[in-house]
Structure formats: structure tokens, C-alpha cells
Amino acid sequence: METKRLANLVAILLSFLAVGFISTQKDINTFGIFREKSYYFGNTFKLNWYKASEYCRTRGMFLVTINNDEQLNGVIEYIEKSGYTKTHDILHMWTSGNDLGEEGQFFCSSTGERLTFDRWTKNEPNNAMHDNCTYEHCVVLEYFRPWSINYTFDDRPCGANNFFMCETLYD
Numbered sequence: 371m372e373t374k375r376l377a378n379l380v381a382i383l384l385s386f387l388a389v390g391f392i393s394t395q396k397d398i399n400t401f402g403i404f405r406e407k408s409y410y411f412g413n414t415f416k417l418n419w420y421k422a423s424e425y426c427r428t429r430g431m432f433l434v435t436i437n438n439d440e441q442l443n444g445v446i447e448y449i450e451k452s453g454y455t456k457t458h459d460i461l462h463m464w465t466s467g468n469d470l471g472e473e474g475q476f477f478c479s480s481t482g483e484r485l486t487f488d489r490w491t492k493n494e495p496n497n498a499m500h501d502n503c504t505y506e507h508c509v510v511l512e513y514f515r516p517w518s519i520n521y522t523f524d525d526r527p528c529g530a531n532n533f534f535m536c537e538t539l540y541d
């Protein structure tokens with residue numbers, strides 16, 4: 371009889387441990403969801419690069435960084451999901467990429483990392499001159515269906531108004 375009671379007690383203890391383990395697993399899942407990246411696609415009004423960056427900060431976010439295939443695919447998926455490209459043939463969208471600090475040395479202002487992802491549109495970046503003394507130092511992700519430009523990078527004048535994307539930096 372004593373042995374049976376002991377066995378029952380052990381079974382009860384084990385089930386408590388199991389519940390504890392399961393709830394720990396659940397906590398990890400909840401935390402995972404909490405840490406998922408979220409985006410804001412600014413496609414209703416255009417801002418210059420500096421203002422777009424500030425606008426993202428007011429939302430607790432940062433101008434989007436695209437520095438590998440995974441980040442690019444996440445951004446494209448979000449744009450496609452928004453339905454934007456169903457009604458528009460063209461998109462120039464600010465990213466955090468820029469060579470403001472040193473000509474030709476591109477960095478991502480949101481993360482501080484060097485922009486190493488080779489995703490430039492043909493003949494870009496070209497640091498083109500605008501208005502005699504303005505050059506191109508800020509990077510857009512561009513899409514232009516008639517020319518089959520399919521989400522590639524182009525340096526553009528930072529003072530020009532474009533759409534933009536913000537993101538949280540949790541990965």
C-alpha cells in the first residue's frame with residue numbers, strides 16, 4: 371500500500387514538473403512572437419531621407435536596413451502584401467543605406483554596419499550630380515516594372531522626397 375502511495379506521489383510530482391516544462395516552452399514562444407520584426411511602409415506621403423529617418427524614430431522604429439537576402443525578402447513580402455505594386459508600376463523607397471560620411475563608403479545608419487549586400491541596379495551607385503553641387507548619397511530600394519527593375523538599390527539625392535520604410539530592429 372505504502373509503495374502505491376509513493377508511486378502516486380511520484381506521478382503527481384512528475385506531472386507538476388511536466389506542466390512547469392510546458393509553461394516554460396510557452397514563455398519562449400511568447401517571447402519569440404514579441405521579438406518578431408515589424409515594418410511600417412510609408413507610402414501615403416513622401417519625405418526626404420533625413421525626415422523619413424526622424425519619422426521612423428517618432429514611431430520607435432528605424433529606417434529599414436537591407437543587408438542580406440533574408441532582410442530583402444522580408445521587405446519585398448511586406449510591400450507585396452500591402453498591395454502597393456498591384457496599383458503602382460514604380461517605387462523608390464528610402465532605406466538606411468548612405469555614403470554621407472565618406473563618398474563611396476556605404477553604411478546603414480540604423481545599425482552602423484557597412485552595406486555589403488551587392489544589390490545595386492545596373493550602373494549604380496553612380497553618385498550622380500544634381501543642381502550643380504548636390505550629389506547622391508542616400509539609398510533607395512527601387513522597383514520599376516517597365517524596365518524590369520526588381521527591388522534593387524540606387525543612390526539618390528538625400529534631399530529628394532520619396533516613400534520609405536521603417537522597421538523595429540528586433541530580429
Ligand SMILES: [Ca+2]
Binds near residue numbers: 469474505507525
Ligand atoms: Ca555618394
Ligand SMILES: [Ca+2]
Binds near residue numbers: 496
Ligand atoms: Ca544613382
